[in-house]
Amino acid sequence: MDRIEFLSILRESLEGCIPLEDVEENVTFYRNYFDNADGSEQEVIQELGDPRLIARTIIEAYKASKGPMADYYTEKARSEYSREHSEYHDESGSNSWSEEDTGYSKAEQIKRWIIGIVIIAVVLAILALALKIFVVFLLPVILIIFVVKLIMDYFDR
Numbered sequence: 001m002d003r004i005e006f007l008s009i010l011r012e013s014l015e016g017c018i019p020l021e022d023v024e025e026n027v028t029f030y031r032n033y034f035d036n037a038d039g040s041e042q043e044v045i046q047e048l049g050d051p052r053l054i055a056r057t058i059i060e061a062y063k064a065s066k067g068p069m070a071d072y073y074t075e076k077a078r079s080e081y082s083r084e085h086s087e088y089h090d091e092s093g094s095n096s097w098s099e100e101d102t103g104y105s106k107a108e109q110i111k112r113w114i115i116g117i118v119i120i121a122v123v124l125a126i127l128a129l130a131l132k133i134f135v136v137f138l139l140p141v142i143l144i145i146f147v148v149k150l151i152m153d154y155f156d157r
Contacts, residue, residue, distance in 0.1 A: 013055030
């Protein structure tokens with residue numbers, strides 16, 4: 001591995017997990033680190049270690065800095081990355097993202113499903129309440145009117 005490959009792997013590992021400006025800031029930091037290092041490229045790479053592990057540490061530190069809002073900012077970074085790389089295709093010419101991928105993380109997709117189910121449950125509860133009101137209040141009145149009309153028709157004959 002050389003410096004270019006190291007920085008490329010670092011960038012790829014960070015993109016979509018943290019905002020693009022933070023990706024650029026970190027890649028620039030490590031590029032400058034290489035520029036200012038006393039040893040050879042290989043010594044610096046050996047000293048730094050795996051760029052994926054560095055990226056994982058940066059991502060975790062980013063999430064920790066955002067606290068409870070970490071999922072929001074991570075999702076925002078994914079969305080930003082998605083928009084930036086929407087023309088990306090794999091060798092087969094198809095989109096590299098799966099067809100059912102909506103651009104949302106699994107957690108966000110689950111949240112959306114839960115919200116949808118809750119909305120359906122609320123609508124069904126309202127319909128059940130309306131049916132109950134009909135059965136409890138209106139149906140007896142309608143039945144009484146129907147029975148009175150039958151009795152009146154019977155005596156009119």
